Structures are given as C-alpha cells and as structure tokens.
Amino acid sequence: MSAPVQTALVGYGYAGKTFHAPLIRAATGLELTTVVSSRPAEVHADLPGVTVCDFETALADPVIELMVVATPNDLHAPQAIAALKAGKHVVIDKPFALTTAEAEAVIAAAKAANRLATVFHNRRWDGDFLTVKHLIETGALGEISLFISRFDRFRPALRNRWREQALPGSGLWYDLGAHLVDQAICLFGTPDAITLDLAQQREGSVVDDYFHATLFYGARRVRLQASALTPAPGPRFEIHGRLGSYVKYGLDTQEEGLKAGQPVGGEGWGTDRDGVLTPVSGADPLPPLAQPTLPGRYPAFYKGMAQAIHGTGPLPVPAEEALSVMRLLDLGRRSAETGRTLAL
Known part of the structure; x- marks a missing residue:
C-alpha cells in the first residue's frame, strides 16, 4: 500500500478551516502535516501536531507532495505556480484564478513540472x-x-x-x-x-x-x-x-x-x-x-486526488474543465x- 501523500494546506480562513482541513484529514491516502497560516495558535487548537509555517518554508520542504491553496483569490495562480515549480501537486480552491490567462499559466506550469493541478469544485x-x-x-x-x-x-x-x-x-x-x-x-x-x-x-x-x-x-x-x-x-x-x-x-x-x-x-x-x-x-x-x-x-474529491497522485485514478476535476469555468x-x-x- 502506498504511503500517505504529505499535504500542506495554504491558508486557514473559512475555506481552509471549514472545508479543506477536515476533508483532507478524512481522506484515505492523504496526511495533513503542515498549515501555512499567520494564526498558529488557532491552527494548533484545531489541529494538534501539525506544523505551522510560512509559504516559503512549506515550498522548501521536500517531504510535502501536495499543496492546497485556500488563500484569497488573487493569490491562487501565483501560489499554485510557485508550488508546481517546487515540484508539488496542487489543489486550488475555486475560482481557479482571476483570469483565463492566469488559469492557463497554471496549467502550463503543471505540464512543465509534470505535476497535477486541479480545482476544488466540490459542489459537483x-x-x-x-x-x-x-x-x-x-x-x-x-x-x-x-x-x-x-x-x-x-x-x-x-x-x-x-x-x-x-x-x-x-x-x-x-x-x-x-x-x-x-x-x-x-x-x-x-x-x-x-x-x-x-x-x-x-x-x-x-x-x-x-x-x-x-x-x-x-x-x-x-x-x-x-x-x-x-x-x-x-x-x-x-x-x-x-x-x-x-x-x-x-x-x-x-x-x-x-x-x-x-x-x-x-x-x-x-x-x-x-x-x-x-x-x-x-x-x-x-x-x-x-x-x-x-x-x-464531498469526501470523494480528496479520495480522488489521492488516487490520482498514486496513479490509480483520474483527477477529480480535470484542469481543462476548470479552465472552461474560468472562461x-x-x-x-x-x-x-x-x-x-x-x-x-
């Protein structure tokens, strides 16, 4: 059996705290090890044992395989591209980006890095x-x-x-x-x-x-x-x-x-x-x-993401489908x- 995918959650506002953290923790095949947040006390109160750090530290951690971007919308594309260039797979909270051009740049970065990028369209x-x-x-x-x-x-x-x-x-x-x-x-x-x-x-x-x-x-x-x-x-x-x-x-x-x-x-x-x-x-x-x-x-999304990273299933939301939404x-x-x- 494959080892769990070490996962970092970037952002601990409403989306990160309410949706992503509990769904990641419930997903077979993923392990939430790191949260990027400026509020470490709140994170540790909710998630004892996780590492809380800044974005650059998470990027540099070679153990982290997946980064989930749940920050304000203007940060989605730049943070996703930085994570992909650092060799991480990426989940981006919706919307994909601010513009179609930004979304296309994320897809290009994923292809260049040979990594997976998807968007959290959970209401499917x-x-x-x-x-x-x-x-x-x-x-x-x-x-x-x-x-x-x-x-x-x-x-x-x-x-x-x-x-x-x-x-x-x-x-x-x-x-x-x-x-x-x-x-x-x-x-x-x-x-x-x-x-x-x-x-x-x-x-x-x-x-x-x-x-x-x-x-x-x-x-x-x-x-x-x-x-x-x-x-x-x-x-x-x-x-x-x-x-x-x-x-x-x-x-x-x-x-x-x-x-x-x-x-x-x-x-x-x-x-x-x-x-x-x-x-x-x-x-x-x-x-x-x-x-x-x-x-x-909702648990199907991160179950699918773990399977996609392990090579046993498709992405839960193909990036090209998310690009159609952005257009x-x-x-x-x-x-x-x-x-x-x-x-x-």
Whole structure:
C-alpha cells in the first residue's frame, strides 16, 4: 500500500478551516502535516501536531507532495505556480484564478513540472446536484427546456472579510458563480452565449452581492442566480423538461455538517430533504411525487486526488474543465460591463 501523500494546506480562513482541513484529514491516502497560516495558535487548537509555517518554508520542504491553496483569490495562480515549480501537486480552491490567462499559466506550469493541478469544485458532489445529474442522464425529465439554479441567502449586514472588499476576484460571481457555472457545464457543456447582470444591492456594498446569468444552449435556457438579500429563498433547483419537472428547496447539508464538526462520511453524512418530481403522461402532468435526494459525497474529491497522485485514478476535476469555468466567468464579467450578450 502506498504511503500517505504529505499535504500542506495554504491558508486557514473559512475555506481552509471549514472545508479543506477536515476533508483532507478524512481522506484515505492523504496526511495533513503542515498549515501555512499567520494564526498558529488557532491552527494548533484545531489541529494538534501539525506544523505551522510560512509559504516559503512549506515550498522548501521536500517531504510535502501536495499543496492546497485556500488563500484569497488573487493569490491562487501565483501560489499554485510557485508550488508546481517546487515540484508539488496542487489543489486550488475555486475560482481557479482571476483570469483565463492566469488559469492557463497554471496549467502550463503543471505540464512543465509534470505535476497535477486541479480545482476544488466540490459542489459537483452536492447531493441535490448528483440527483439532478442522475435525472437528466437517465432521461427522466426528457429534453430540458429550462434549468434554474439558485443560491439564495439573507445576509443583509456587510462583514469584514476580503470577499466583501474591493479586491480582485471578490464578490458573489467569482464566489458562488464559480459553483453554479461549473455545475451547468457538467450537465450541458459549453453554452453558445452568456448574459450576466451584476448588482451591489446592500447599502455600502463595494462588490457584487447579486447576479443573474442566462446561458444560451440553442432554445434551452439555463438561469443561474445568487443573492445576499433573499429572506425567503426560491428553489435551489427548478428544472423543466418534456417528460417532467423537478424542484428542490434548500441548500446541500454538507457545509453545515462541516461547520458543526460532524464526522466526515459518518452516519447520516450528506443526507438531505426530498425534492419533488412532477412527471408527464402525454400532454398532462401527473400528481407530484417525492424524489429522494442522493447523499452528498464531498469526501470523494480528496479520495480522488489521492488516487490520482498514486496513479490509480483520474483527477477529480480535470484542469481543462476548470479552465472552461474560468472562461465563462471572464466572459460573464465582460457581459456585465458592456451590457451585452456575448458569444463564446
């Protein structure tokens, strides 16, 4: 059996602490040995026994094979490229980078170093998304005409964090938009065109806290939406096809489980409420049915990463797929700036 991959987590903010640290520690084939952070007391309180150091020290450690970059978005590409040049494999928290050009530079650095680079698009393993994917792939809904994916929250108060400051890569589009765009591409591929509307709706906000994107796939429309001012959230998914509709309320439960310290992959992990399936018979909708939600599987990402490094499986998210997401984030931003629908 292969020795565990010695892993360094770069950044111990919300993403590093809540998502990456517990998922890495739960993954067979990985060992979290090092955290790059300016808050060693907090790290040691949570993770006794790990080494806390600065980025350059972690880069120079020959034992570390994998570096997970969970720092502010403007550091993703430069830190990933530095890690790859130092001979490390790399996981980058979403978004991949600030621009398509930066993402392409990361991929080039990975190829030059003969190392693996991937992006933490963990919401591919949301239970409700896995359910949606199954319904579409099995043809249960028929040809999809309208796909709506929402990420609604009610957070009226501004918070003192980099995501809400006027910094490169801040705002909801690069945060939640990265997830929703990735899911849409997983289901339908690259769209023909995109229209994006961005807004700063909260008083004093300096970054987009609302977006509404329309992706065009021939006659099919895919609408992606997120807001920080929605007291009564709409459905997380609303999908309409020739053979039926599927509606699901509520966000995937795994993030709340991680925040609460629930054992990763333990009993009840990733369970969620049912959705509603309304099938069609001929020209008539039938009575709605409860559609069980498949269990969420966030642990699959780092299990897949360990297998990829050991040469026993593919990358959980190929870098070229993450690059497609980055291209659409870039193009969406230009659409919002120009007020035009832009073709890919």
